[in-house]
Amino acid sequence: MNFLALFARNLTKGPYTEPFPFAPAPTAKRFRGKIEFDAETCEGCRLCERVCPAGAIRMTRTAEGMTFDCWHDSCVFCGNCEFHCPTKSIHQTADWHLAHTQDQKFLMVEHALIPNQICAECGKEALATAPATRTVTPPLSPTETQHLKALCPKCRAKFIRARKAAA
Ligand code: SF4
Ligand code: SF4
Structure with missing residues (x-):
């Protein structure tokens, strides 16, 4: 935009200045x-x-x-x-409100x-992580995924092997 066009735009619409912190500032998506x-x-x-x-x-x-x-x-x-x-x-x-004082x-x-959780199958303690199910074929049903979530890694692997063998 050349100077005259910018001058004319600012005269009619005002300069582009956000009133932050007195009003919310728009954030790019x-x-x-x-x-x-x-x-x-x-x-x-x-x-x-x-x-x-x-x-x-x-x-x-x-x-x-x-x-x-x-x-x-x-x-x-x-x-x-x-x-x-x-x-x-x-x-x-898109939250950029991270300014803070040193303290x-x-x-x-x-x-x-x-x-931690107690494995629903063997009773051992294990992390209650989400099961890695992306590579399991055919895809697991929501009930199977929920069941896997309650198991330890060893019992999860056992469940997947048994499911594969039965397919
Ligand atoms: S610096 Fe680390 S925590 Fe931050 S966006 Fe990159 S990878 Fe993620
Ligand atoms: S699943 Fe994602 S968030 Fe969790 S440990 Fe792995 S990379 Fe990090």
Whole structure:
């Protein structure tokens, strides 16, 4: 836009300035902002942790299960974790409200826990991750998926083998 056209537009419509923080500012639909994590659908593969170039993601085995932490002040918003996550359990939101004071830096984290559970089949303790079912053929029914979720990795594998043999 040349100067005269810009001048004329600003005279009629006013300059393009957002009244933020006194009113909400529009955010582009594909804006890459704050990370969100869904422990319900996570398979616990830890791929997101390995591909994060900033080391912003840490998954840690604890007595209660596996914790997930994503430090918003380390994240460089590259989208690598979302791209590689097989279940889309981690994704970037359009939320850019991440300004904080130094004393708040330890609060700038997306924290979640994948808890332990007792396997419904063998009674052993295992992580209550979502089962990896994408490569299972024919596809699992919702009831089968729910059943698998309640099992430990060994019993899950046994269930899949038995299902394959019966097909
Ligand atoms: S969020 Fe995705 S990539 Fe990360 S551990 Fe869970 S399933 Fe794997
Ligand atoms: S967006 Fe990039 S830097 Fe941020 S947590 Fe994901 S992989 Fe790491």
